[in-house]
Amino acid sequence: MDGFLHLIVTSPSGAGKTTMVRALLESFPQLVQSxxxxxxxxxxxxVDGRDYHFVEASRFDEMIAEGDLCEWAEVHGHRYGTSMSRVRLARETHRGVVFVIDVQGARQVKAAIPDAVAVFVLPPSWEALESRLRGRGTEREEVIQRRLRNAREEVAHYGLFDYLIINDDLATAIDELKGVAQATVAQRSRRAHRAESLLRSG
Structure with a gap:
């Protein structure tokens, strides 16, 4: 993949974003997940550094004060956030960054990184989403119901996103996500410098 990319992938819990992003990263090693x-x-x-960067609350406060977090939120009494310094490091090493975050985080990243491209993964139906959540077999009924309520609120914000992928067939949805990534790096605004360089060379 030639060109730098900030890609946001969001979906309700159970819609398949984690599996889709894993397949994307396997196909494009130039991309890293934030x-x-x-x-x-x-x-x-x-594992620290693989699943999360585990930090003390005081350090998190410092990162907020330093303006180093392009997005952050408090969930169930704990805070989560994405470091801009690590995003810049990825860019310096010519690697694109994939953000797998919720709607609130997507809004914040879009504000901090205007050229970020945002994808929302939709379930084919509410019934399919509920079936997938129940199929996990790991969550209590009240948790499933809360996730379904949250899903409706999240889908209502689809207008924030540049692309909508319907995960009815996983293989097709993965192909569409790969297509978004490939098309984005080929945009004129991202490759104009290559054309100008070619013109100057001869």
């Missing part, structure tokens, strides 16, 4: 900072403690099996 790893969020969090003030919560690691869960069993989580």
């Amino acid at each position: 790893v969020s900072n969090t003030t919560r403690a690691p869960r069993p099996g989580e």
Whole structure:
């Protein structure tokens, strides 16, 4: 993939964004997934720097004060946020960044990084989404109902996004996400310097 990319991928819980992004990263090693900072403690099996960057609350406060977080939110008493310094480091090493975040985070990243391209993954129906959530077999009924309520609120913000992908068939949805990434880096605004360089060379 030739060209730099900030790609936001958002969806309701259970719509498939994690699986889709994993496939995208496997196809395009030039892309890296943004790893969020969090003030919560690691869960069993989580690795610092891979799953999250685990930081003290005081350090998180410093990052906010320094303006280093392009997005952050408090969820269930813990804070999560994306560091701009790590995004810049990825850019300096010529790697694109994929943000897998919620609607609130997507709005903040779009404000901080205007050229970011945002994708919202839709379930084909509410029934399909509920079936997928129940199919996990890991969540209580009240959690499932809360996720379904949240999903309706999240889908209502679809207008914030540049692309909508309907995850009815996973393979097709993955292909569409790859297509968005490829088309974005080929935009004239991102490759005009290549054309100008060619003209100057001869």
